[in-house]
Amino acid sequence: MNTSEFIVRRILLLIPVMIGVTVFTFAIAQIIPADPAAILCGERCGLVDPVTGKTMLELQRERLGLDEPVIEQFRLYLINLAEGDWGESTTYNRPTSDVVRDAAPVTLEMALFALLMAYPIGITLGILSAVWQDQVFDHISRFLAIAFVSLPIFWLAMMLQLVFGTGTDVGGICDPIFGTEGGCFPIYGRHDAALTYPDRSSSLCDTAITGIACYPSWYPSGGTGFHLVDSWFVTDEALDNINPEYASNYKLFDDTLVHLILPSFTLGIASAGSLLRYMRASLLEVMNEDYVRTARAKGLSESRVIIVHACRNALVPILTILGFSIGGAIGGAVLTESIFAFYGMGNVAVDAIINLDYSVLMGVTLITAIIFLMSNLIVDILYGVVDPRVRLE
Amino acid sequence: MDSKLRALLMCTLMIASALAGCLGGDDDGDDVVEILGCTYADANNYNAEATKDDGSCEYDPGFEPVDGCTNPAATNYNSAATRDDGSCTMPDTVMGCMDEAANNFNSAAEEDDGSCDYGMAQGDIMAAYAAGDMAFSDAWYNLSVSRKCRDLGTNNPCEMTQMTIGEADTHDPADAYDSASGDVISNVFDTLYRYEGDGDGGSIIVPRLATGHTVSEDGLTYTFTLRDDVYFSNGDHMTSTDAVYSWCRVIGMGAPSSGVNWILTQSFDCNDADGNHDDMGGESLSVIDDYSFSVTISAPSAAFVATIAYTVGSVINSQLCEANRVIETDANGTVTSDDYCHEWMDEAQVGAGTNAYMVAQWARGTRLVMEPNWMYWENADFNLNRVVVDLVEETQTRVLALQDGEVDRAYIPSAQKTEFCNNMEDLPNAEGKDGFRCTYRQTYSVVNVPYNFAPKNDMADGTSDYVLNHDCNGNGTNDCNVLSLSAVRQALSYTLDYDTIHTESYKNELMPIYGPIPTGFPYDDTQYEVFTYDLAYAEDILDAAGFIRQYECASLTQTGAPTVVAEADRDGTECRLPNELRILTNTGNDQRIAVAQLWGPALESIGIANDNADQPWATVIDNYIYGKWDLWVIGWGPDYLDPDNYWSPFAGSADIGGDAYHGYFENDELDAILLDARTEQDSDARALLYADAYDLWVTSPTMALLGQYAGVGVGSDHMCPPSYDAIGGDYFFNWDKLAKVSGSYVGEC
Incomplete structure (x- = not known):
């Protein structure tokens, strides 16, 4: 067996493993003695929709497909998964694949x-x-x-x-040593608050709104999500539109x-x-x-x-x-x-x-x-x- | 030694003298030769080698120079002079525009002469745009130049960064029911009316897109007139068609995720009779002209204006929505799916709304960036050119960031407020530490304990059924639950140690509340204190109702079937009620758990067995859904600013759209009063109805009301908030941030 055969074989092995993982996770989800629809509507579950006459709980269960038998739910999930549809997140109200x-x-x-x-x-x-x-x-x-x-x-x-x-007033040590203000490193987030990072969530990357494509045509639309990489491929037009403090690839990367x-x-x-x-x-x-x-x-x-x-x-x-x-x-x-x-x-x-x-x-x-x-x-x-x-x- | 020193000194002096002779310049000037000639380059006979002008310059006729002062800043400036003769006399101070933010800032200016240019006036730009004399892009640019925040400082005074813990579910007002979504939507979209603080801790409804409204005599038809100067952020003019479209869209779409549409559907329908989704308005809503429309509601409602002030009543751009609406049809042309432009609206795209801000970036789970909608109609400049909302779940990170000044605002939970406030143990007298402001204020969130009139439980045979443990009909068989009896519920309402709950369980972050309407809400003065902590009185009520101490407490279960102790054997420790009451609290909510732990022993002391163990939230919800609870320590926040939003769910039956907790309470007399109050347009008459409702309710309470949240708000003292309002949105247009210059803040809030 040569290297390429080995790699292909290992990748093919992913399929049964994935099915196993899916079955296992789905089974665990079913065992949990709680109702996701009830979680969604919370204490308002009892409110009745004046149009349909159904409670919020019933409407949520219908929307999530929880009124179907478990086997049917799993069958639909697998079919959708095979078609690239990972389902809809109830937490984020958007496709799971996007999340x-x-x-x-x-x-x-x-x-x-x-x-x-x-x-x-x-x-x-x-x-x-x-x-x-x-x-x-x-x-x-x-x-x-x-x-x-x-x-x-x-x-x-x-x-x-x-x-x-x-x-130093909060407890940091950097300012007197390195002449910084407010410490050496930011304490949270992926980017400075003054920066609207040109990713897919930024309206400056929307050609319909600003006329700007933030990445070259050959690059994945909206970037890869790996900002250390993406920062090098942002177009000059996009950089023109963000805070001048970050208007260079180097500074974005930095x-x-x-x-x-x-x-x-x-x-x-x-x-x-x-x-x-x-x-x-x-x-x-x-x-x-x-x-x-x-x-x-x-x-x-x-x-x-x-x-x-x-x-x-x-x-x-x-x-x-x-x-x-x-x-x-x-x-x-x-x-x-x-x-x-x-x-x-x-x-x-x-x-x-x-x-x-x-x-x-x-x-x-x-x-x-x-x-x-x-x-x-x-x-x-x-x-x-x-x-x-x-x-x- | 001395001789050596003297010799060294002499040598030094000799060398220095010699060098002085060599290096010294010849300054007598004997050798300098001046070359006379014309030294002005513009002359015909200019001599480049001349070092001194001899007055021989010659010019073409008409091009002779005029000598004088050519510096406009000089006091003797000669506008006719073409050649500076060095005579300029400068004023003591340099005049000019000294505002760095102005378009004509003069860095050399020493005194402001009032000449600063800040662009065209907002009104002039909008008038030109409305008349078609200015293109949208020009108007947008001119407005941005004119209205932008111009404060300068080391702390980005035109930018606000805040940390929060909850992210918006959506930015589409038609399907948003969470407060985080509401905070974004209330800055991007506008409603006809909205809630604002009254400056005294209470709330009022103020007009926004509407200039006013009239109500027909039968109370059914509302006619609204709208402002004529409102534009969406893409420059589209807002008209009454947009308002009608927006409301009908809510009803047509049906708020599949949140169910928030009920706030509008309780009042009117859009009668989309043919199902083609085009006849927005139907019979209920009518566009009268560009700036007025009417809506006919199904029943008179004093709360109607309050309901449309909720974000679900926001006006969206109907043209853009239609352009981005995805409708799928089958082969017969029947509509199979319609997203009502939700996918587009979900991110509140540019042009969607008319309010002060637009969403520039929404990195879900991480960050929301808002920037001004320069077309915003309110006649004032922006204090903030950028608002950043960062989602940070970790409390300590938020605390550090606020302390370090990395953010301007942050959600700080009670336990961490001592980092910013002194006197937290002595509320409401908390004071901000250096750099922070701590303000004690009420909210409209109520902590309540609904009583379940018809509780269920898992029965011995594996089924779930009602717990019937009392003979209400007197026919010899148990046909009801003891909680359906007024006396039992009244007694329970006297067993709660309200003061201790306020001061200990909630650490003074709970204020007394006497009835369903919280303090600060309209008609809050129709209630008075009735229920106090009085165990003896509670026992008297139970005794009088026949619930004497007779059951062996150890025999009690949640489903009943108790052992009755023979009268002769009773020693006064027996239980009064035939089953154990389940007090529902959720794990993780320490305050509610503390209430249950305080209440449990009190109930036991008067002979009411109970189970006050907390359970995971998912289990709590599950038990609630299936009715497997007796008493539930829970909270309620209002949807809209009207007392009906408390009275109906708290005390009205399901017949009038109440009974929010599925407690199955039923009181026809109270229902009738609440219905009258809901429809009564006269405020005095309405107040009397709520007073009557209260008097009736206390004789047969549907729940215990523990209190009204009143926490300490923590903020940096360089952030200037608008008048506090416990129900409205967080309107960024009304915030201001003080500039930090040379290490200190300029001005004060």
């Missing part, structure tokens, strides 16, 4: 940026810790690793907001980046702690292998022995963690998104659970499952890259 489309890039961007921060920190400290085993640096690193993993996300996030995101730092650090720090420990342990194990001894015997410098020979092999278990890290980051994003006001999948999922919005709940579950599977597929492919012994052929 998920908007939320997924927010979480993914933050999670990927968090891993981008976590991996260099974790791996570098892990390597140095292993190299200087049982020395002061090693002790400090191991303490940090425990601290990183143990710190509650909500506490860390709030401390970061307070210390790095506020002025604004997105600055807003990502605290949440991503919060989200990534636990992964960094784990990676540090894994990397240290893995490297220490590898350093005792025969091929490392051989490399040293050949007269190679210690740095070359560690970086070229030992680290590459030590990275294999680290790759295994990558797949789980992405999933973990998405899971951990719930608290981070809430505190930093990022409206990603975590927040959407929580809202969906609270409001018994089955459609969104299943949409988020499906997307999360796909991300998990895809990230593990990538990890499997990367195995082959890192370790020549694990070729697919």
